[in-house]
Amino acid sequence: MSLLKVRGLTKKFGGLVAVGDVSFDLARGEFLALIGPNGAGKTTCFNMIGGYLRPDRGSVRLEGRDIVGLPPRRIWRMGVGRTFQITETFRSMTVRENVQMALISHHRRSFDMVSAAAKLYVAEADALLADTGMEAHAGRPCSELAYGDLKRLELAIAMAHKPRLLLMDEPTAGMAPSERVALMALTAGIVAREGLSVIFTEHDMDVVFAHAHRILVLNRGRLIAEGTGDEIRADATVREVYLGGGAIRARDEADHA
Amino acid sequence: MSFYFAQLLTGLANASSLFLIACGLSIIFGVTRIVNFAHGSLFMLGAYIAYSVVTRLDAGVFGFWFGMLAAALAVGLVGLAMEFLILRRLYRAPELFQLVATFGLVLVIQDVALAIWGAADLLGPRAPGLARAVRIFGEPIPQYDLALIGIGPLVLAGIWLLFHRTRWGILVRAATQDRDMVGALGVNQNWLFSAAFFLGAALAGLGGALQIPREAVSLQMDLNVIAEAFVVVVIGGMGSVAGAFVAAVLISVLNAFAVLVFPQISIVLPFVVMAVVLVLRPHGLFGKPGSGHGAPGEPEAPLRHMSGRGRMALAALVLAMLASPAVAGDFTLILLVDLLVAMLFAASLHFLMGVGGMVSFGHAAFFGIGAYGAALAVKTLGLGMGGAMLAGPLAGALGALVFGWFCVRLSGVYLAMLTLAAAQIVWGITFQWQDVTGGDDGILGVWPAPWASSDTAYFYLAAAICLGGIWALRRVVHSPFGYLLRGGRDSPVRAEAIGLDLRRHQWAGFTLAGTLAGLAGTVFAFSKGSVFPDVLGIAQSVDGLIMVLLGGIHALAGPLLGAGVFVLIEDWVSRLDFWRFIFGAIILAVVLLAPDGLAGGLERLRRLLRRTTGGGAAR
Numbered sequence: 001m002s003l004l005k006v007r008g009l010t011k012k013f014g015g016l017v018a019v020g021d022v023s024f025d026l027a028r029g030e031f032l033a034l035i036g037p038n039g040a041g042k043t044t045c046f047n048m049i050g051g052y053l054r055p056d057r058g059s060v061r062l063e064g065r066d067i068v069g070l071p072p073r074r075i076w077r078m079g080v081g082r083t084f085q086i087t088e089t090f091r092s093m094t095v096r097e098n099v100q101m102a103l104i105s106h107h108r109r110s111f112d113m114v115s116a117a118a119k120l121y122v123a124e125a126d127a128l129l130a131d132t133g134m135e136a137h138a139g140r141p142c143s144e145l146a147y148g149d150l151k152r153l154e155l156a157i158a159m160a161h162k163p164r165l166l167l168m169d170e171p172t173a174g175m176a177p178s179e180r181v182a183l184m185a186l187t188a189g190i191v192a193r194e195g196l197s198v199i200f201t202e203h204d205m206d207v208v209f210a211h212a213h214r215i216l217v218l219n220r221g222r223l224i225a226e227g228t229g230d231e232i233r234a235d236a237t238v239r240e241v242y243l244g245g246g247a248i249r250a251r252d253e254a255d256h257a
Numbered sequence: 258m259s260f261y262f263a264q265l266l267t268g269l270a271n272a273s274s275l276f277l278i279a280c281g282l283s284i285i286f287g288v289t290r291i292v293n294f295a296h297g298s299l300f301m302l303g304a305y306i307a308y309s310v311v312t313r314l315d316a317g318v319f320g321f322w323f324g325m326l327a328a329a330l331a332v333g334l335v336g337l338a339m340e341f342l343i344l345r346r347l348y349r350a351p352e353l354f355q356l357v358a359t360f361g362l363v364l365v366i367q368d369v370a371l372a373i374w375g376a377a378d379l380l381g382p383r384a385p386g387l388a389r390a391v392r393i394f395g396e397p398i399p400q401y402d403l404a405l406i407g408i409g410p411l412v413l414a415g416i417w418l419l420f421h422r423t424r425w426g427i428l429v430r431a432a433t434q435d436r437d438m439v440g441a442l443g444v445n446q447n448w449l450f451s452a453a454f455f456l457g458a459a460l461a462g463l464g465g466a467l468q469i470p471r472e473a474v475s476l477q478m479d480l481n482v483i484a485e486a487f488v489v490v491v492i493g494g495m496g497s498v499a500g501a502f503v504a505a506v507l508i509s510v511l512n513a514f515a516v517l518v519f520p521q522i523s524i525v526l527p528f529v530v531m532a533v534v535l536v537l538r539p540h541g542l543f544g545k546p547g548s549g550h551g552a553p554g555e556p557e558a559p560l561r562h563m564s565g566r567g568r569m570a571l572a573a574l575v576l577a578m579l580a581s582p583a584v585a586g587d588f589t590l591i592l593l594v595d596l597l598v599a600m601l602f603a604a605s606l607h608f609l610m611g612v613g614g615m616v617s618f619g620h621a622a623f624f625g626i627g628a629y630g631a632a633l634a635v636k637t638l639g640l641g642m643g644g645a646m647l648a649g650p651l652a653g654a655l656g657a658l659v660f661g662w663f664c665v666r667l668s669g670v671y672l673a674m675l676t677l678a679a680a681q682i683v684w685g686i687t688f689q690w691q692d693v694t695g696g697d698d699g700i701l702g703v704w705p706a707p708w709a710s711s712d713t714a715y716f717y718l719a720a721a722i723c724l725g726g727i728w729a730l731r732r733v734v735h736s737p738f739g740y741l742l743r744g745g746r747d748s749p750v751r752a753e754a755i756g757l758d759l760r761r762h763q764w765a766g767f768t769l770a771g772t773l774a775g776l777a778g779t780v781f782a783f784s785k786g787s788v789f790p791d792v793l794g795i796a797q798s799v800d801g802l803i804m805v806l807l808g809g810i811h812a813l814a815g816p817l818l819g820a821g822v823f824v825l826i827e828d829w830v831s832r833l834d835f836w837r838f839i840f841g842a843i844i845l846a847v848v849l850l851a852p853d854g855l856a857g858g859l860e861r862l863r864r865l866l867r868r869t870t871g872g873g874a875a876r
Contacts, residue, residue, distance in 0.1 A: 071753070072753045073754075073756045073757060073758055074756075076753075076756040077756050082754050084750070084754075088748045088750045088754065089747075089751060090743070090744040090747040090748055090751060091557070091748070092557040092558070092559060092746075092747050093560075093744065093747075101737075101740060101744055102755040104737045104740075104741070105741075106755075106756070109737050110737055110741050110757055110762065111738055111762070112736055112738060113732070113736045113769075114732065114736055115736055115737060116735050116736065117735060117737045117739070117740040118560075118562075141559050142559075160755070161755070161756065
């Protein structure tokens with residue numbers, strides 16, 4: 001059975017169809033890339049799966065259970081981790097404390113008003129930081145980190161809950177090319193070891209073709225292609241979208257007429 | 258029927274003057290993001306200046322209207338000076354720090370007005386040519402009211418033209434939406450801010466000037482009008498001039514009719530309307546979620562436990578305080594109890610604002626509910642001091658539980674305004690509900706149990722309770738719950754993304770802060786032996802804000818330092834003539850010298866000293 005089933009996912013903003021009738025399945029342990037030009041609807045798709053945006057139509061089933069309409073925090077509890085396109089961390093805390101917060105939530109101790117937070121789950125937090133190569137930064141204030149390190153920290157935070165599914169929105173945006181490859185290699189290693197599934201959006205095709213098991217291509221809200229790296233590379237429609245949209249646009253308009 | 262029509266006209270006339278002051282406030286907030294507490298003072302100045310001009314010029318039609326315009330212009334210049342001399346230096350200070358400066362200005366302007374115009378109320382002249390009443394449907398309507406009804410829309414139309422037909426107006430609207438972008442496009446923000454202050458202040462001045470034929474000019478005008486002006490701005494949506502007009506009409510007309518049904522309601526009605534509007538529309542009727550407050554501040558350093566040396570210094574301070582009854586006189590002990598109460602109150606507000614990121618303009622509500630809870634427990638329920646000391650904080654907790662449910666649904670300035678509304682509603686009820694609360698006469702005879710009735714014994718009791726409360730708060734700040742509140746302040750998105758219901762935690766935090774404020778109020782009630790409605794007033798809330806912001810919002814010791822300095826300075830200057838002026842000037846001086854608060858200022862001073870006395874040795 002697949003981990004995630006997305007069926008007929010649709011979202012309109014005013015008259016614009018941001019995401020129209022997108023359906024796909026995600027298998028356990030699969031590393032799935034969602035690509036497409038700017039404005040294709042990748043992030044909107046992500047936000048609907050993660051509970052940040054309510055779809056107009058369609059269903060999202062996680063292991064058979066419909067999660068549409070649940071708030072992000074409930075979806076997180078069901079085992080869906082998330083990293084952000086623009087990193088979101090607790091700026092006034094250290095790197096380790098950021099991970100400890102996720103662990104405190106994981107262990108449901110967020111209403112504890114007596115213990116000293118900084119002393120909780122230190123070993124677990126350090127282990128997660130070691131997994132992402134961040135152990136040397138553990139005691140540093142989060143606000144001092146370089147952007148690439150923040151991305152790795154977000155990965156460590158997401159892993160704290162032992163997710164079954166990880167949603168990564170442009171995990172390498174704003175990073176240097178060498179860092180990108182390193183981060184995705186790291187992620188791929190974790191995915192293989194823990195057996196979790198990942199959906200990620202990405203603009204860097206090198207990253208996509210190097211790591212994704214399967215690729216979905218979105219354009220103007222529609223799913224236009226699906227397949228392995230080689231299949232996508234060979235796909236004529238995808239080439240048109242990336243190398244010159246005139247033909248697509250003309251055909252699209254012909255469809256509408 | 259005709260009576261109701263007359264009532265409607267009265268409401269509309271009131272709406273005009275309310276609109277004038279509120280739209281100035283709204284323009285200033287929209288452009289500069291400063292919540293100008295001194296706006297009521299500008300309104301008052303407008304009234305005084307108009308009074309002087311009109312009574313000196315032999316009040317003909319020309320003299321009267323010239324006086325109105327002269328007052329508006331003069332107050333506009335005062336606003337310009339405020340911006341240029343003080344506020345401009347604070348735009349890079351932490352969010353809301355400018356508030357403290359405007360509080361200081363309120364005090365300074367109070368005493369300047371007292372020195373120039375004296376303490377007695379001044380009765381202004383009628384407007385020449387509009388001094389009589391006309392009969393409409395048989396009801397007498399003052400001609401001046403009709404003129405006012407016309408002036409409101411006229412000013413609105415003028416501002417609309419200014420905002421849509423001039424380059425300056427377009428820039429103001431752009432800055433209201435996204436100040437940083439306007440700066441990035443090369444517009445000189447200083448110039449824009451000064452102009453906004455001039456216009457906003459002139460409108461407040463005009464509003465005040467136009468009041469002189471209708472009400473006596475007095476030193477109470479500033480604080481009387483400011484809360485209602487906030488209400489109008491918030492209901493309309495902060496930064497929206499049209500919104501301010503609609504809200505002013507809504508409030509004034511509702512009020513004109515509500516007093517017919519239930520006369521006591523007029524004090525709380527505006528705040529109830531505001532609360533309802535904010536719960537339904539979190540950014541007011543015409544407001545939009547605005548852009549941020551300019552450049553992001555310096556990131557706050559992670560929380561650390563106190564160093565060994567810090568602990569020792571703190572222990573020494575506490576011991577010195579506890580030993581003070583041996584040497585200090587009774588007056589000092591009473592002052593020390595005030596100090597302890599202020600520290601606990603400020604610490605609870607800091608927990609809410611600094612740690613939780615929920616700014617409250619009405620924290621006195623819970624202080625007062627605690628004080629009244631304890632007083633009523635003694636007087637009505639006949640409980641002893643022990644029972645009352647439980648009832649006080651419990652009442653504070655209950656109040657915070659109820660108001661917190663509404664407040665945590667909002668954020669930023671709207672949250673702050675809703676807390677202000679909460680405090681004003683509680684104040685209004687307390688003031689009106691004579692049978693239970695004694696109204697203005699308060700509740701007397703709330704004395705401690707015999708064993709605690711000596712000044713020394715009560716000092717120790719107060720010290721145990723207040724220091725215990727502060728210690729407990731610190732403990733919570735370091736706990737997972739406190740960390741989470743701070744995290745939610747840093748990034749609500751991240752809190753949600755690690756599976757946390759931030760709003761529920763904020764609600765709990767709000768309740769905890771209310772409980773401890775209630776505890777402070779309880780200790781206060783027994784130390785004074787009586788409770789009056791002003792423990793719930795705006796002034797009490799503002800005192801708390803000054804302590805927290807002046808002390809330094811980013812340091813745990815900040816509120817304690819702020820409370821200490823505040824109480825000691827107040828105790829010292831309040832014996833002097835014109836103490837408000839001196840106190841306000843001190844506040845302004847501190848604000849200008851230490852824009853990161855006392856704690857931040859001291860830290861910088863320490864670093865500076867270390868550098869000058871040889872940095873090598875320190876390493």
